[in-house]
Each structure stands twice: as C-alpha cells, then as structure tokens.
Amino acid sequence: MAADPGIADAGASVGEAPLIRTGDLRVRAGRLEILKGISLEARRGEILSIIGPAGAGKSTYLRCLNRMAELDQDLRIEGRILLEGKSIYGTGVDVALIRRLVATVFSVPIPLPMTIHENLTFGLRLQSGSRDSNDERVESALRAAYLWDEVKDRLREPARNLSGGQQQRLCLARSLVLSPKILLLDEPTSGLDPISTARIEEALQQLKSNLAIILVTNNVKQAARASDHTAFFLFGELIEYQRTGKLFTTPRDARTADYISGRFG
Amino acid sequence: MFDKTRITGAVLQGLAALACVIIVAMVAIILGNILIHGLDRLSVGFLTRAPEAGMTGGGIFPAIFGTFALVLLMTIAVIPLGVATAIYMHEYAPKRSRMVHVVRLAIQNLAGVPAIVFGLFGLGFFIEFIGRGVDRAFFGGSLVYGQPAIIWAALTMALLTMPTVVVATEEALRAIPQSYREVAYSLGATRWQMISRIVLPQAVGGILTGGILAVSRGSGEVAPVMFTGAAYFLPELPRRLNDQFMELGYHVYVMTTQSPDVEATKPILYSTVLVLLMLTFLLNFTAIMIRARIRKRLRYGR
Numbered sequence: 001m002a003a004d005p006g007i008a009d010a011g012a013s014v015g016e017a018p019l020i021r022t023g024d025l026r027v028r029a030g031r032l033e034i035l036k037g038i039s040l041e042a043r044r045g046e047i048l049s050i051i052g053p054a055g056a057g058k059s060t061y062l063r064c065l066n067r068m069a070e071l072d073q074d075l076r077i078e079g080r081i082l083l084e085g086k087s088i089y090g091t092g093v094d095v096a097l098i099r100r101l102v103a104t105v106f107s108v109p110i111p112l113p114m115t116i117h118e119n120l121t122f123g124l125r126l127q128s129g130s131r132d133s134n135d136e137r138v139e140s141a142l143r144a145a146y147l148w149d150e151v152k153d154r155l156r157e158p159a160r161n162l163s164g165g166q167q168q169r170l171c172l173a174r175s176l177v178l179s180p181k182i183l184l185l186d187e188p189t190s191g192l193d194p195i196s197t198a199r200i201e202e203a204l205q206q207l208k209s210n211l212a213i214i215l216v217t218n219n220v221k222q223a224a225r226a227s228d229h230t231a232f233f234l235f236g237e238l239i240e241y242q243r244t245g246k247l248f249t250t251p252r253d254a255r256t257a258d259y260i261s262g263r264f265g
Numbered sequence: 266m267f268d269k270t271r272i273t274g275a276v277l278q279g280l281a282a283l284a285c286v287i288i289v290a291m292v293a294i295i296l297g298n299i300l301i302h303g304l305d306r307l308s309v310g311f312l313t314r315a316p317e318a319g320m321t322g323g324g325i326f327p328a329i330f331g332t333f334a335l336v337l338l339m340t341i342a343v344i345p346l347g348v349a350t351a352i353y354m355h356e357y358a359p360k361r362s363r364m365v366h367v368v369r370l371a372i373q374n375l376a377g378v379p380a381i382v383f384g385l386f387g388l389g390f391f392i393e394f395i396g397r398g399v400d401r402a403f404f405g406g407s408l409v410y411g412q413p414a415i416i417w418a419a420l421t422m423a424l425l426t427m428p429t430v431v432v433a434t435e436e437a438l439r440a441i442p443q444s445y446r447e448v449a450y451s452l453g454a455t456r457w458q459m460i461s462r463i464v465l466p467q468a469v470g471g472i473l474t475g476g477i478l479a480v481s482r483g484s485g486e487v488a489p490v491m492f493t494g495a496a497y498f499l500p501e502l503p504r505r506l507n508d509q510f511m512e513l514g515y516h517v518y519v520m521t522t523q524s525p526d527v528e529a530t531k532p533i534l535y536s537t538v539l540v541l542l543m544l545t546f547l548l549n550f551t552a553i554m555i556r557a558r559i560r561k562r563l564r565y566g567r
Contacts, residue, residue: 068451073360100453110444113467122462123452171448178453 017085018043019212020065020102020182025079027060027069027236034060036236037079042182042212042229047204049215049223049244052233053259058216061233062184065214066102067095083182096126103175107187109167111159116151119159119170123178137177144207145173146199165196172203182212190218201226220260224248232256296542303539306532312540315500316533325537330502331415331495331510332484332544338419338506339426339483344476346423347430354431355438356460376428380488387421387493388413409507416506418494425489426479433478437471438464473556480552484545487514497523513541 018041027035035057042048050058063069067088069077081088088098100123112119120138138155142148147169151162159170168188175183185204189197204213204226217223223230223244230244232253240247240256251257310324317323350368358365397411404410441464449459487495495515503510517537524530 066451068447071447071450096453096455099451104451106444106447106451108444110442110448112445112448112463122449123454126452126454126458126462174452 019084020214021080021082022061022064023080023082025061025064025081026077027057027064028076028078029072029074034075034236035064038233038236038238040231040238040241042214044181044212045209046228047208047213047215047226048229048231049217049227050231050233051217051220051223051259052239054218055235056233057236058233059186062104062186062214062216065182065184066099066104068099068104100127100178101180102182102184103178103180105168105171105175105183105185105188107190109164109171109191111162111167111170114159115156116159116162116170117155120174120177123174134177138173141173141177144176144203145169146203147173163196165192165199168192168196169200169203172200176207180211182214183207185213185215187216187218189222197222220262224260232259234259299535299539299542302532302535304536306536307539311536316498325511325513325516325533325540327499327502328511328513328516328537329540329544332513332541334415334503334510335419335422335490335494335512336480336484336548338415339422340476340480342420342423343426343430343479344472347427347475347479348434348472350427351431351434351438352460352464355435356456356464372428372431375424376432380425380486383421383425383489384492386424387417387489391417391420392493412507413492413494413496413509414507415494415503415510418490418510418512421489421493422483422486425486426483429478429482430472430475433475434468434472437468437474440471441467470556470560473552473559477549477552477556480548481545484548485514485541487512487518491515491518513537513544517541 021039021041023039025035025038026033038057038061040048040061050061052058060069060075064077064081065088069075077089083098083101087093088102112122114122117138120141121134124134124137139148139152142151147166150166151170154161159167162170168191172188183204189200192200201222204215207213208228215223215227227244229241230247231241232239232247232251232255234255240251240253242252247256248260251260312324312329313326314324315327316325350372354365354368392411392413395410396414396417400406400409400411410416445463445467446459449463454462490512494509495512496509497519499509499511501508517534520530520534520537521527
C-alpha cells in the first residue's frame with residue numbers, strides 16, 4: 001500500500017491550495033488502531049465524500065478535523081492536520097475557533113432545547129455575549145439551508161416542533177451562521193426521506209463555492225451524485241482517492257470496485 | 266376446583282393491598298391524632314407570640330422564625346456546594362478518575378451517618394475548631410463565634426443534606442443527552458459555556474428537586490442542631506449569624522423531656538408538632554412551586 005494513495009494523480013483542481021489537509025493521521029484507542037495513517041485533503045469549491053463500510057474510521061476522521069475527537073479521552077491522535085497550512089494542534093490554537101471554522105452536522109438532527117432562533121444564534125452568542133438578534137445572518141443561513149420559507153414565521157417556536165428533515169436543515173443553518181470555511185457532514189441524510197435528502201444535497205451544491213465540504217456517507221449513490229472527489233476507507237486505511245466520476249467508473253483498487261458494486265460492506 | 270396458582274395469587278394480592286392499607290392507616294392515625302389534639306390551641310396568637318410561663322403559655326413564634334432562618338441558611342450553603350460537587354464529578358473529572366470514586370464513596374457514607382454524629386461533628390469542627398479559631402484570630406480570644414450559633418447549625422445541617430443534593434444533581438446531569446454537549450462544543454463553546462448554557466438550564470429541575478428533599482429533611486431534624494445552635498428558650502429572635510435560635514423540632518424535644526410540668530405543656534406540644542408539620546409541607550410546597558415556574562421558563566432556554 002502506497003503511503004499517499006492517489007493524491008498526486010487524483011486530478012485535483014490546480015492552483016488553489018487545499019483548505020484542510022491531513023498527513024499520516026493516526027488514531028488509536030488503546031491497542032486498536034482506528035485510523036492507520038490517512039493523508040487526504042479538501043479544497044474550497046468541492047465536495048469530498050468519504051465512503052466505506054462500518055468501522056472504516058470515517059466518522060473518527062471527521063471528528064479529528066475539528067478537534068472533537070479529543071473529547072473522547074481514550075483516543076490517541078498523531079499526525080498532521082493543517083487548516084490553511086497551519087496545524088490545528090499547534091500551541092496557542094483556540095479550539096473554539098477551530099470548531100467554528102470547521103463546522104459539523106451530525107448524523108441525527110440534534111436541535112438544542114430552545115427556540116429555532118436561539119438555536120441559530122447559539123454559536124454567535126457564545127462569541128459576543130451580546131443579545132443582538134443577528135437577524136440578517138440568521139436569514140441568510142436559513143436561506144442557504146433551504147429552510148427560510150418554512151420557518152420565517154415560526155422563529156420563536158421550539159425547534160423540536162420541526163419535522164426531522166427541517167431539524168436537520170436547521171442544524172445545517174446553525175453551522176452556517178458561524179461562516180465556517182469547512183463543513184463536515186457525518187451521514188447527514190441517513191434518517192431522512194428522499195425529498196429532505198434532495199433539499200440538503202441541493203443546499204450543499206449551492207454552498208460549495210464558498211466552502212470545502214466533506215461528506216461522510218453510507219449511501220454510495222449519494223457520493224456518486226453529490227461529490228466531486230471520493231475517498232474510500234476500509235478498516236482505517238485510505239484505499240483510494242479519485243475524482244468521483246473516475247472512482248465510480250474505473251476504480252483502481254479491486255476492493256473499491258467490490259464495495260461500490262455492493263459485493264461487500 | 267382447587268387451583269393452587271390462583272389461590273397463591275389472590276393471597277399475595279391481598280397481602281400487598283393490606284400493606285398499602287397499613288401505610289395509609291398509619292399516616293391517617295398520626296395526622297388525625299395531631300390534628301385533633303393540636304387544633305384547639307392553634308390561633309394567631311400561638312403563631313405570633315413568644316412562649317410564656319415556662320412553656321405552658323404563649324406561642325412559638327421564635328421557633329417558627331428560627332426554623333425558617335435555619336432552613337434558608339442551610340439551603341444557601343448546601344445548594345452551591347452540592348451542585349458544584351456534582352458538576353465537577355460529572356462534567357470536569359476525567360473518566361474513571363480515582364478521585365471521583367473516592368468522593369462518591371465519601372458521599373454515600375455521609376448519607377449513612379446518624380444525625381446525632383453530625384451534631385457532634387458540628388460542635389467539634391465548626392464551633393470548637395473554626396469558631397474558636399476565628400475568635401482567636403480576629404476577636405482577641407473573646408467568645409464571638411466559638412459558641413453555638415445559627416450559622417454553625419445551618420452549616421452542620423448543610424453537611425447532613427449534602428448527599429441528597431449531590432445525588433439529585435448528578436441524576437439530573439446524567440439525564441441530559443450527551444449529544445447536546447457535543448453540539449455545544451461543535452458550535453465553539455468552551456466547557457464552562459457548555460455547562461452554563463446547556464447543562465445547568467436543563468438540570469435546574471433536578472437540582473431543585475434535590476433542594477426540596479434537603480429542605481424537608483433539614484426542617485425536621487433535631488439532632489444536628491441541638492449542640493450547635495438551638496436554644497431551650499429565647500425571647501429574642503436571632504439577628505446575627507452568631508446568635509442562638511429556637512427551632513421547632515428542638516422545641517418539641519425539650520417540651521417532652523425537660524418541661525417542669527408535662528401535663529400543662531401537652532396541648533402546646535401537640536400544636537407545635539402540627540405547626541412543624543405544616544411548615545415542612547409549606548416549605549416543600551414553596552420549593553415545588555418555584556421549581557415548576559423555573560422549569561416552565563427554562564423549557565426553551567432563556
């Protein structure tokens with residue numbers, strides 16, 4: 001197995017430096033190695049999807065990128081994670097800032113027990129402490145998440161009154177309000193119906209011009225239709241990284257071919 | 266037909282029902298007895314006057330006031346201490362921390378210590394050690410804090426009720442979904458922001474439940490205060506933290522054991538017990554009302 005499978009010849013867009021890059025990222029939990037040296041990068045203007053069977057380390061990889069992994073005290077994290085060329089584990093790095101710049105949408109919608117508006121401004125209020133209602137930022141985030149028309153008259157209602165699909169778009173908007181540079185989505189549509197899924201995918205296509213998006217998905221078809229690059233993880237290793245079109249038509253590795261054709265996993 | 270299973274079932278059902286009846290009957294007898302004997306002495310004067318004629322006349326106002334003051338001071342001491350302990354154990358301490366294990370063990374043991382031992386501890390630690398120490402350091406050795414006082418009684422009572430508050434708070438913290446904490450972190454919250462904006466508002470109901478239990482326990486205990494601050498008879502109300510005070514439970518105790526004329530104090534005794542019960546219910550009820558209001562207000566944040 002080559003150390004950097006495919007990065008050099010993956011045909012990534014030339015010119016722009018990667019927004020976020022990991023080099024030989026290793027994560028251990030006791031003796032178990034969850035990630036075995038992942039080198040991967042994501043650029044502004046593209047959606048990178050990560051596919052692979054359960055236990056491949058996809059979610060752990062995402063959680064490393066905004067330093068959420070270290071909340072689990074059992075994990076040992078080694079290797080480089082560079083956000084715009086600077087290590088996010090460097091001394092003097094503000095963890096809270098990293099987490100705002102690298103925003104997360106979780107696999108199940110988790111509205112905080114507050115109103116819709118308070119959910120959206122939660123992150124903003126943490127920074128300023130002000131009671132400013134930030135109406136413009138709230139509206140643009142909701143529009144970007146394709147939710148504005150549905151909730152514009154119910155901002156003072158509890159967020160849990162929304163449907164599952166609306167809640168997940170609310171979570172997306174809640175991350176976008178903080179103007180992140182990178183958006184991590186961990187199986188964001190796993191519990192949603194096809195229409196809600198389509199809305200979120202549509203939103204992602206609109207958003208990617210300003211962001212790097214990394215999408216972990218169990219749905220191979222979603223990776224094929226929504227992403228620009230695809231990475232295939234298996235048992236903590238990066239098996240293949242290619243332009244999505246190439247990976248799905250002419251995978252280089254036999255294991256990738258087996259996985260995307262549904263022969264295992 | 267002789268059906269063994271059905272008979273066993275019926276017998277067990279009957280026994281269970283009997284147990285319920287016994288409990289209800291006990292409560293009814295106790296309350297009925299107190300009500301019958303206590304009601305005729307109960308009057309506005311009884312609630313607002315000090316005892317007179319060697320406890321055979323007058324009222325019990327100083328004891329009512331003292332109990333209120335004691336419970337209030339105790340609550341002020343026990344809630345921050347208990348809540349902070351629980352928050353440290355649940356939110357700050359590392360997983361599988363030996364320290365937390367020791368603290369939890371200590372709290373469980375504290376809950377099992379007899380109340381009279383707390384009283385002796387309060388006398389030895391708060392009065393003899395801290396109180397005397399303060400007197401030596403700030404008052405040139407004259408007796409100011411080194412004697413039984415309401416502050417020491419309240420602190421002793423706070424120790425007694427602390428396990429209740431800690432356990433209730435931990436229970437409430439455990440009930441908050443871990444995912445809320447993750448979301449808060451992912452939106453850039455520091456640990457304290459996460460605790461103050463997500464965890465505490467969600468846990469307030471549980472914390473107040475612990476407070477309510479502490480209040481009902483504290484308002485009924487006699488042993489912890491009898492060496493640490495409660496007085497046999499004081500016409501004056503406590504005005505400073507180092508004053509002694511009268512307390513309802515202790516008042517009942519002295520009237521039954523140390524009255525010069527037991528027969529003459531009996532009607533007053535019953536009325537005092539009735540007032541003590543009503544006061545406990547009232548404190549409970551107030552705390553429950555406060556909890557309901559705060560829960561309603563905090564349901565969706567701010």
